[in-house]
Amino acid sequence: MSKYKIFSSEVANMPWQDKPADHKGHAPIWRYSGNPIIGRNPVKGVARIFNSAVIPYDGAFIGVFRGEQVDGIPHIYLGRSCDGINWDIDEEKIRFIDRDGKEFMPRYAYDPRLVKVDFTYYLIWCQDFYGAAIGIAETRDFKTFTRLENPFIPFNRNAVLFPRKVGGNYLMLSRPSDSGHTPFGDIFLSESPDMEFWGRHRHVMSRGENWWESVKIGGGAAPIETDEGWLLFYHGVSSTCNGFVYSVGGAILDLDNPSIVKYRCANYLLTPEEWYEEKGFVPNVCFPCATIHDPVTGRIALYYGAADSYVGLAFTTVDEIIDYIKENSKTELSDTEIGRR
Numbered sequence: 549m550s551k552y553k554i555f556s557s558e559v560a561n562m563p564w565q566d567k568p569a570d571h572k573g574h575a576p577i578w579r580y581s582g583n584p585i586i587g588r589n590p591v592k593g594v595a596r597i598f599n600s601a602v603i604p605y606d607g608a609f610i611g612v613f614r615g616e617q618v619d620g621i622p623h624i625y626l627g628r629s630c631d632g633i634n635w636d637i638d639e640e641k642i643r644f645i646d647r648d649g650k651e652f653m654p655r656y657a658y659d660p661r662l663v664k665v666d667f668t669y670y671l672i673w674c675q676d677f678y679g680a681a682i683g684i685a686e687t688r689d690f691k692t693f694t695r696l697e698n699p700f701i702p703f704n705r706n707a708v709l710f711p712r713k714v715g716g717n718y719l720m721l722s723r724p725s726d727s728g729h730t731p732f733g734d735i736f737l738s739e740s741p742d743m744e745f746w747g748r749h750r751h752v753m754s755r756g757e758n759w760w761e762s763v764k765i766g767g768g769a770a771p772i773e774t775d776e777g778w779l780l781f782y783h784g785v786s787s788t789c790n791g792f793v794y795s796v797g798g799a800i801l802d803l804d805n806p807s808i809v810k811y812r813c814a815n816y817l818l819t820p821e822e823w824y825e826e827k828g829f830v831p832n833v834c835f836p837c838a839t840i841h842d843p844v845t846g847r848i849a850l851y852y853g854a855a856d857s858y859v860g861l862a863f864t865t866v867d868e869i870i871d872y873i874k875e876n877s878k879t880e881l882s883d884t885e886i887g888r889r
């Protein structure tokens with residue numbers, strides 16, 4: 549029995565590996581020994597897959613993968629897996645349609661998230677809308693993917709949907725940005741009654757007092773509902789003389805009003821340390837995009853992009869990670885306030 553409760557459906561076959569006896573990390577989160585789970589040139593015409601999201605589906609797992617085509621343009625590919633570790637990725641990228649059934653393809657699409665709310669699966673990604681902006685599509689069967697209205701004006705390239713409505717509205721975290729590589733960025737929350745009209749914007753968290761997240765932060769995996777609050781794995785970026793470093797952070801948001809941060813871990817949970825995180829197309833990137841979690845065992849599997857080249861997998865438990873975040877929490881007024889000025 550876990551100390552903290554996760555509110556979601558049971559996932560009996562979730563990917564898992566016990567914590568190694570010699571685990572050296574300061575935080576209770578450990579990498580899968582077979583990482584990276586997706587390597588270079590994984591599919592014909594695709595050079596690299598990373599920053600991708602997965603979800604339990606039909607007794608197995610399904611995912612949306614950022615595939616960097618060999619012409620350098622990213623698109624989203626569908627993949628399936630029986631164990632959450634070995635993935636079969638389609639050779640054809642996902643083809644979107646609009647509400648009239650006409651093809652409606654983004655010019656490029658990257659960093660997809662995949663979230664089920666009620667009976668519908670939503671894909672959220674970054675695309676061109678006269679500049680980098682957020683795209684959304686819905687599917688019920690992973691055969692037809694229907695584009696919805698773009699939620700926000702540019703520039704914004706990092707959005708994460710909550711897995712259930714709160715107060716009757718859909719909730720989305722996002723990070724307004726610039727048209728380049730964005731040397732700033734906080735996480736904001738927006739609400740929608742219908743997945744079309746977004747408003748009631750609130751500030752959630754500022755880029756940090758903490759050095760590892762001092763440049764910008766962005767929502768990572770869809771928040772996990774627990775009895776302690778919404779457990780959020782996000783990314784935090786620091787700057788060095790050789791460029792940005794992307795680490796994984798952890799926070800717990802208020803269940804009823806997630807613009808309020810209850811706990812925010814002062815330490816990163818994961819930072820680039822392994823060869824597949826430090827070495828690649830963009831070195832020093834751990835970019836969390838999804839979790840699979842099981843309320844019965846309290847197990848959590850975190851999927852993250854590594855060095856813009858690979859997909860990595862790490863494990864933790866709800867008890868260990870929540871306790872660690874709480875024990876190492878340091879919040880500022882801009883975290884704990886309601887976020888409206």
Ligand code: BMA
Pocket residue numbers: 599658659729794830833835853856
């Ligand atoms: C961000 C996004 C991510 C990428 C990261 C590091 O701005 O574009 O897709 O992983 O940069 O290059």
